[in-house]
Amino acid sequence: MEKSSGKKNTAVLISGRGSNLRSLIKYSKTKKSLIKIVLVVSDNFSAKGLDYANKSKINNSFIQYSNRKIFEDRLLKLLKKNNVDLICLAGFMKILSGSFIKKFCKPILNIHPSLLPKYKGLNTHNRAVQNKDKFSGATVHIVNEKLDSGRIILQKKVKILRSDTVRSLEKKVLKIEHKIYPKAIIRLLTSF
Ligand code: GAR
Numbered sequence: 127m128e129k130s131s132g133k134k135n136t137a138v139l140i141s142g143r144g145s146n147l148r149s150l151i152k153y154s155k156t157k158k159s160l161i162k163i164v165l166v167v168s169d170n171f172s173a174k175g176l177d178y179a180n181k182s183k184i185n186n187s188f189i190q191y192s193n194r195k196i197f198e199d200r201l202l203k204l205l206k207k208n209n210v211d212l213i214c215l216a217g218f219m220k221i222l223s224g225s226f227i228k229k230f231c232k233p234i235l236n237i238h239p240s241l242l243p244k245y246k247g248l249n250t251h252n253r254a255v256q257n258k259d260k261f262s263g264a265t266v267h268i269v270n271e272k273l274d275s276g277r278i279i280l281q282k283k284v285k286i287l288r289s290d291t292v293r294s295l296e297k298k299v300l301k302i303e304h305k306i307y308p309k310a311i312i313r314l315l316t317s318f
Contacts, residue, residue, distance in 0.1 A: 134211040134315060137165040137204075139218040144175020145300060146216035146237055146307055151182050153308035160315045165208045167201060169220055191220060198226040205230060212315075214307070215269065224271030233314060234269035237307050239299050241281060242267060246274035251295045254286060262286055262295060264303045266310035280310035 136154070138147050147166065154163045166179035166186040179186035187204060191197045197220070205213070215222075215236040227234060240250035242265040254262040263283040268276035282302045286295060 131162065133160060133162040135164045135209050136161040136212045136214060137167060137208065137210040138163055138175075138214045138216050139201075140166065140168045140173050140175040140216050141170045141219040142173050142175065142217050144173060144178050144217065146303055147175045148178050149304035150214060150216060150307060150311075151178060151184070153311070160312060161212065165204060165210060167204065169197065169218070175217070194220070194223055198223060202226065202229055212311075213269075214311070216307070221273060222269060227269060227271060235266055235279065235307075235310065235314065236269045236274070236276075237303050237310075238265045238267065238274050239296070239303065241265060241283060242274055242278060251292045251299065255290065255292050255295060259286055262299060264299050264306055266306055268314075279314050280306050282306050 138150055140147050151163060153159055154161050163184050166175065166184050168176050168186070168188050169191040171188045176186055176188065185208065189197055189200050211232055213230065213232075213234040215234065222234070238250070240254065241261065241263040245253050251262065261283045263281060265278055265281045267274070267278045270276040282305070284298045284302055
């Protein structure tokens with residue numbers, strides 16, 4: 127915990143584009159933010175999100191994912207060094223082990239592009255469009271050892287129109303992801 131401001135020291139884990147990271151950085155810079163992003167970690171050297179972290183002068187690291195154990199050990203060291211109280215997965219495409227979750231022992235949040243428990247895993251928009259669903263959406267949940275299955279903190283729906291494609295649905299859902307992730311953090315941190 128950062129002593130002077132009372133904000134939770136937060137690490138954001140990414141694998142790619144980093145638009146959710148960008149929205150979290152934006153939120154963290156607001157006066158009332160409950161978090162301070164102290165670390166960004168990517169398992170992908172070329173993740174665009176690392177550029178945002180650099181531009182925002184946030185400490186960031188690439189950790190090679192050669193195997194899960196080595197990755198998680200290095201990650202745990204970095205989290206400890208930076209006194210991290212909260213992890214936000216933001217388009218982080220690897221699965222964290224139960225042992226890592228236990229060892230970290232503080233909340234880990236994930237954002238997922240579907241109305242969980244529907245469509246865990248990958249290709250959520252494709253499945254929603256193929257199945258002619260009327261709604262899709264995004265979910266922020268606590269990470270546990272089962273894929274996309276932890277306690278739901280916040281969820282928001284979007285309508286799927288007949289004219290929607292996988293691409294247009296992804297765009298719509300992403301827009302609401304950027305709104306609900308900061309709200310879910312506030313909900314989590316004020317619910318004790
Ligand atoms: C987001 O849609 C996020 O919900 C999804 O990856 C995208 C990352 O975009 N995450 C998952 O599918 C995790 N299973 P971003 O890099 O622009 O934030």
